[in-house]
Amino acid sequence: MRTLKNTILIIFSFISFISCDNEESLGESNLDQTTPKLTDLDKWIRDEYIYTFNIEVLYRWRESAVDMNRYLYPPKIENIQPALKAIKKVWIDSYNEAANNELVRRIAPRQVLFVGGKNLNPSGTRTLGSAEGGKRITFYETDLVNLKEKPSLLLFLGTMQHEYCHILNQTLPFDEQKYQKITPANYTAQWFNESLNVANELGYITQYSRASVIEDFAEMVRIMLSKTRQQYESRLKLIERRIVNKDVAKAIENIAPGTTPAQKKAIIAAVKVIATEKAKKSTALIRAKENLVVEYYKSNLNIDFYELQAIVARNVDEIIEDNNSI
Amino acid sequence: MIDKIITKLRKPTLYMFVLACLASCAKDIEIDDVFEEAASVRVGKTANELRKILTSAPNGWTTTYFTDNTQLGGYSFMMDFQDDKNVKMVSDIQTRVTESTGEYDIIVGATLKLSFVTKNEIHKLSDAAIYPKENLKSLGYLGDFEFLYYGKDGEDLIFRSNKKFIELRFKKATTEDWEKFHLRKTMQNKLKLSPRISVFKIFTIGDNHYQFNYSNITRSMEVWNNEINEGNKITFGIGFSAKGLTLSPAVEVNGKRVSELLYDQATKGFYGIVDGEVLCSITYPNDPITPFDGYKKLDNISSFVYFLREDWTTNTSSPAFKDSMIALRAYFKRRDVIFETFFLAELDKDVHYLVFSIKIDGKRTQLWYQFTREVKDNKLYFKKNGWTNINESFEAALKPLADLFFTPEGMHVQDSGKLGRFRNQTIRLIPADNPKYAILLYEK
Numbered sequence: 001m002r003t004l005k006n007t008i009l010i011i012f013s014f015i016s017f018i019s020c021d022n023e024e025s026l027g028e029s030n031l032d033q034t035t036p037k038l039t040d041l042d043k044w045i046r047d048e049y050i051y052t053f054n055i056e057v058l059y060r061w062r063e064s065a066v067d068m069n070r071y072l073y074p075p076k077i078e079n080i081q082p083a084l085k086a087i088k089k090v091w092i093d094s095y096n097e098a099a100n101n102e103l104v105r106r107i108a109p110r111q112v113l114f115v116g117g118k119n120l121n122p123s124g125t126r127t128l129g130s131a132e133g134g135k136r137i138t139f140y141e142t143d144l145v146n147l148k149e150k151p152s153l154l155l156f157l158g159t160m161q162h163e164y165c166h167i168l169n170q171t172l173p174f175d176e177q178k179y180q181k182i183t184p185a186n187y188t189a190q191w192f193n194e195s196l197n198v199a200n201e202l203g204y205i206t207q208y209s210r211a212s213v214i215e216d217f218a219e220m221v222r223i224m225l226s227k228t229r230q231q232y233e234s235r236l237k238l239i240e241r242r243i244v245n246k247d248v249a250k251a252i253e254n255i256a257p258g259t260t261p262a263q264k265k266a267i268i269a270a271v272k273v274i275a276t277e278k279a280k281k282s283t284a285l286i287r288a289k290e291n292l293v294v295e296y297y298k299s300n301l302n303i304d305f306y307e308l309q310a311i312v313a314r315n316v317d318e319i320i321e322d323n324n325s326i
Numbered sequence: 327m328i329d330k331i332i333t334k335l336r337k338p339t340l341y342m343f344v345l346a347c348l349a350s351c352a353k354d355i356e357i358d359d360v361f362e363e364a365a366s367v368r369v370g371k372t373a374n375e376l377r378k379i380l381t382s383a384p385n386g387w388t389t390t391y392f393t394d395n396t397q398l399g400g401y402s403f404m405m406d407f408q409d410d411k412n413v414k415m416v417s418d419i420q421t422r423v424t425e426s427t428g429e430y431d432i433i434v435g436a437t438l439k440l441s442f443v444t445k446n447e448i449h450k451l452s453d454a455a456i457y458p459k460e461n462l463k464s465l466g467y468l469g470d471f472e473f474l475y476y477g478k479d480g481e482d483l484i485f486r487s488n489k490k491f492i493e494l495r496f497k498k499a500t501t502e503d504w505e506k507f508h509l510r511k512t513m514q515n516k517l518k519l520s521p522r523i524s525v526f527k528i529f530t531i532g533d534n535h536y537q538f539n540y541s542n543i544t545r546s547m548e549v550w551n552n553e554i555n556e557g558n559k560i561t562f563g564i565g566f567s568a569k570g571l572t573l574s575p576a577v578e579v580n581g582k583r584v585s586e587l588l589y590d591q592a593t594k595g596f597y598g599i600v601d602g603e604v605l606c607s608i609t610y611p612n613d614p615i616t617p618f619d620g621y622k623k624l625d626n627i628s629s630f631v632y633f634l635r636e637d638w639t640t641n642t643s644s645p646a647f648k649d650s651m652i653a654l655r656a657y658f659k660r661r662d663v664i665f666e667t668f669f670l671a672e673l674d675k676d677v678h679y680l681v682f683s684i685k686i687d688g689k690r691t692q693l694w695y696q697f698t699r700e701v702k703d704n705k706l707y708f709k710k711n712g713w714t715n716i717n718e719s720f721e722a723a724l725k726p727l728a729d730l731f732f733t734p735e736g737m738h739v740q741d742s743g744k745l746g747r748f749r750n751q752t753i754r755l756i757p758a759d760n761p762k763y764a765i766l767l768y769e770k
Contacts, residue, residue: 030364030366030367030370031366031370031434032370032373032434037410037411039411059444060429060431060443060444061441061442061443061444061471061472063441063472063488068489070454070464071452071453071454071464071465071466071468071469072452072454073445073449073452073453073471074428074442074443074444074445074449075444075445076428076444076445077428077429077444077445116445116449117449117452117453117454117455118453118454118455119454120454120455120463120464121464122464143445
């Protein structure tokens with residue numbers, strides 16, 4: 001019986017092999033698999049971004065990569081290379097200089113996507129950039145940026161600094177709980193309803209910082225990397241001055257008629273003292289966040305943040321200079 | 327007992343089942359191949375064919391894209407598909423004809439899609455930040471730049487926009503199309519400036535006459551008549567050709583459809599003609615379709631004043647009249663005289679005055695022009711008796727304005743209702759021999 005079973009098995013296997021032997025070849029794919037013709041820009045992107053950093057650059061429209069419900073459009077071809085040069089210099093080169101040449105290759109978005117125009121939100125705000133799952137960074141307003149002017153350039157590259165911070169955080173999380181304890185009560189989805197002054201007073205560096213702890217952290221990085229250390233310190237001083245001036249102006253408005261000049265002076269002096277105290281508390285909150293950012297960069301990436309800040313500032317100036325000399 | 331029967335039946339049943347299975351397998355159900363090639367092969371071939379069609383047209387293609395004809399008009403393009411990648415486009419979207427070049431691609435997906443993949447003219451319709459009216463904020467002109475290919479209709483290529491499925495027809499362009507593309511802007515300006523021809527503008531479909539308003543910002547025309555009141559207007563999108571304009575949707579008269587209206591230099595109107603018959607038109611006659619009876623308001627109201635503010639939307643004086651008033655005020659200002667306003671005053675039944683009010687060195691002076699009036703054939707006639715007091719140099723300046731009132735052809739008087747949110751009655755005076763002027767006066 002056993003012999004019979006084995007014989008049947010052998011015959012069955014043989015038949016199976018024979019049947020496989022007669023299988024026709026699948027042949028070539030029906031789909032067009034030829035390499036698309038590369039333009040000079042495509043070749044440049046391959047050398048500078050794909051081969052070097054394994055980052056794909058999407059500038060031709062790809063419907064699935066954007067929100068179909070928005071009215072967005074692709075950028076002008078001639079704007080891509082200057083934008084990529086600026087991004088490389090201010091982002092990749094700066095980080096690599098401050099850390100090591102492997103950081104961006106190791107932790108980076110796998111795609112950079114360019115959109116030509118503004119991405120307007122129903123709330124009336126506009127999105128300058130987005131990072132999707134750490135894989136892709138999208139730049140909006142590529143056609144609108146003026147790479148010869150610092151404010152425009154910094155706004156555009158601020159997207160990179162902000163979104164790259166998210167990508168770093170996604171790979172190497174920061175201590176959100178510790179960070180949140182600094183200003184726990186004023187995070188809100190309606191961050192755009194109140195002014196920058198209010199946000200500063202509450203201990204946030206920008207209005208958008210109030211959106212969430214994660215955005216707050218990225219906004220701290222963005223602002224700090226869009227200024228020299230000295231400029232950043234001036235910004236904190238300005239925040240303090242604004243808070244004091246606002247409170248003093250309000251006090252003057254509320255001074256009752258008939259108050260003597262001497263009384264007025266005394267009231268203003270008193271308000272100034274209180275407001276200065278309040279302003280210092282506000283900037284102390286921002287300073288506490290700054291310390292956590294600096295600590296995060298040191299402990300996770302071995303980067304001296306202030307050194308990175310100086311490198312970025314230098315590279316921004318060089319880009320401006322290069323673009324103005326063209 | 328039953329168990330035994332089941333046991334006995336089990337084996338034959340099993341054999342029969344296996345036999346049935348084998349038998350059914352033995353006979354393949356043959357499915358006829360509708361196509362000789364696989365879907366992927368066919369789509370690939372169509373993509374190549376489409377690319378070839380687009381690039382092989384010697385003078386490229388032209389199309390007019392109505393992104394949403396319920397509120398916007400048509401935007402025209404000339405397209406030269408230069409090679410497998412680049413396309414040059416010319417468009418009439420902006421005030422002047424503009425040109426750019428970008429890349430395109432034919433993408434194989436659920437269906438074939440012609441996608442303009444880098445910035446070009448057509449993307450101007452999809453810019454969230456540039457919109458023609460408030461309800462389109464962040465929606466731009468509702469335009470698309472990816473189009474699904476639906477095949478050929480004769481020599482035309484039929485596409486549908488990716489987002490809203492709006493049909494686009496690519497027509498083979500001629501050298502004349504390229505040469506005369508700029509005339510689309512000329513035609514647009516003619517329609518835009520048409521209120522300067524006559525304030526009586528009529529849109530006619532068959533035997534039905536309608537009033538209309540054309541908005542150049544949205545390239546749309548709102549149409550109404552007594553049956554369709556203003557609150558329930560019908561909207562047509564307007565596109566332009568070198569010879570006239572295109573209505574969308576087309577209108578149908580006695581089973582004949584017409585969408586192309588040709589411009590006629592002699593009458594300055596636009597006419598939709600099929601088989602030699604005018605089915606549809608936009609015209610600017612000298613007289614209203616139905617005579618106005620606004621003159622009756624003059625019986626009860628003794629004084630009407632010109633509505634001075636040219637920049638107010640409630641001032642529905644015609645653009646030509648507003649311009650002449652602005653020029654007149656500037657004339658006086660150069661002589662350090664402030665031109666205030668003018669008004670009609672009735673002292674008693676037979677004594678009327680046209681009064682111009684000016685200020686010299688802060689002192690108000692009124693220049694009175696006395697006349698008699700009469701109503702004949704639904705028109706109002708002023709017969710002048712002369713100035714009662716006038717500075718000669720001012721008379722020359724005011725004469726063109728005064729002549730509008732004292733035309734021998736008389737004036738149409740339109741009852742133009744209340745003045746915005748105010749209660750004052752208004753009338754519009756329109757000289758019968760010069761219908762580009764309409765003068766809005768309000769009850770004093």
